[in-house]
Amino acid sequence: MNSQEKSSLIVGCWQLDDRSWKRIPETDIARALDIYLALGTTHFDTADIYGRSESVLGRLLKGSDCTILTKAVFFDNIPNSTQIRSKIENSLRNLQRDTLDCVQIHWHNPELDFASTFRVFAELLEQGKIRKLGVTNFNTPMLEKALQYATISTHQVQYSLIDRRVENSMQSLCLQHNIALLSYGSLAGGFLSDKFRGISSPPSEGSHARGFYYNSMIRAHGGWQPVLEMLDTLAEVAKKYEKTISQVALNWVKQQSGVTAVISGFTQDRQQIQKNIEALSFQLDKDELQLLSARSSTLFKQPGDIYSYER
Numbered sequence: 001m002n003s004q005e006k007s008s009l010i011v012g013c014w015q016l017d018d019r020s021w022k023r024i025p026e027t028d029i030a031r032a033l034d035i036y037l038a039l040g041t042t043h044f045d046t047a048d049i050y051g052r053s054e055s056v057l058g059r060l061l062k063g064s065d066c067t068i069l070t071k072a073v074f075f076d077n078i079p080n081s082t083q084i085r086s087k088i089e090n091s092l093r094n095l096q097r098d099t100l101d102c103v104q105i106h107w108h109n110p111e112l113d114f115a116s117t118f119r120v121f122a123e124l125l126e127q128g129k130i131r132k133l134g135v136t137n138f139n140t141p142m143l144e145k146a147l148q149y150a151t152i153s154t155h156q157v158q159y160s161l162i163d164r165r166v167e168n169s170m171q172s173l174c175l176q177h178n179i180a181l182l183s184y185g186s187l188a189g190g191f192l193s194d195k196f197r198g199i200s201s202p203p204s205e206g207s208h209a210r211g212f213y214y215n216s217m218i219r220a221h222g223g224w225q226p227v228l229e230m231l232d233t234l235a236e237v238a239k240k241y242e243k244t245i246s247q248v249a250l251n252w253v254k255q256q257s258g259v260t261a262v263i264s265g266f267t268q269d270r271q272q273i274q275k276n277i278e279a280l281s282f283q284l285d286k287d288e289l290q291l292l293s294a295r296s297s298t299l300f301k302q303p304g305d306i307y308s309y310e311r
């Protein structure tokens with residue numbers, strides 16, 4: 001997927017990791033995947049660190065021509081060539097493929113020199129082991145540096161009406177280098193939906209990402225009250241288009257410069273699947289896009305570059 005291709009929905013498959021999420025029986029996953037496929041969704045996002053996610057997708061999507069994006073996570077270790085190649089072989093085995101559609105290198109310690117890692121990935125691209133190389137959660141200097149060693153096609157970043165740090169400097173760098181922005185967290189784990197409108201404080205739910213991931217993001221951007229006010233504005237726009245709050249929130253992200261696809265977390269709920277797909281097939285007008293952007297700018301702080309407070 002490059003920045004010229006049509007925006008689309010990518011199904012985020014972190015939710016298939018049964019160490020972080022409630023275990024979903026494989027038959028139920030298969031049923032939900034059939035719904036996604038029947039509705040024309042063919043892109044899935046996973047990672048080497050999402051537990052069984054890669055191997056479940058490998059089994060259930062075997063023989064299909066779906067695009068599966070995975071990740072390679074190294075954190076604080078600069079891997080040698082053997083370690084990188086063995087990670088790639090492992091993902092190929094899990095996904096039951098001869099080639100990986102896209103491998104996204106996950107953020108690492110910005111103090112470390114990952115030049116050698118990118119050189120190995122550039123070779124893997126040349127050898128056809130991977131079709132595209134992406135990154136995720138890189139800050140601007142890290143991406144600038146990576147671009148010296150390899151062609152980067154995609155950047156997966158958190159991007160929503162609450163978290164717009166990507167706009168500080170990353171978006172323009174990606175546009176300049178034809179790097180497709182793939183957004184995640186565009187519903188802030190589901191907080192940007194009708195079900196949280198008017199709720200006096202955000203629930204912190206055990207293992208759901210809303211509780212442990214998006215709650216702290218919301219605190220860093222100004223707290224829960226501004227979210228309630230944003231939900232009210234989203235509701236006004238949603239009413240006008242006869243859509244839901246979530247659909248408007250996803251559509252706003254989809255229409256931002258450089259965004260080619262919106263990653264939305266795997267759900268088994270047929271109605272949610274349908275709504276999320278429909279969310280990307282209409283157009284909010286310029287006036288509404290501006291209204292939402294202006295409201296979000298007034299309500300939320302954007303502290304620093306991509307992934308700054310998470311490190």
Ligand SMILES: NC(=O)c1ccc[n+]([C@@H]2O[C@H](COP(=O)([O-])OP(=O)(O)OC[C@H]3O[C@@H](n4cnc5c(N)ncnc54)[C@H](OP(=O)(O)O)[C@@H]3O)[C@@H](O)[C@H]2O)c1
Binds near residue numbers: 186187188272
């Ligand atoms: N690169 C990274 O570091 C990183 C980090 C996080 C995520 N990701 C990727 O991005 C994917 C998606 O991220 P995410 O799941 O964290 O964020 P998200 O898409 O903002 O939130 C997904 C959650 O929102 C709720 N939801 C979905 N559709 C809805 C609808 N139509 N109406 C109301 N609620 C709805 C669901 O929760 P309920 O089922 O509880 O309603 C779902 O689990 C992940 O699976 C993963 O692939 C990457």
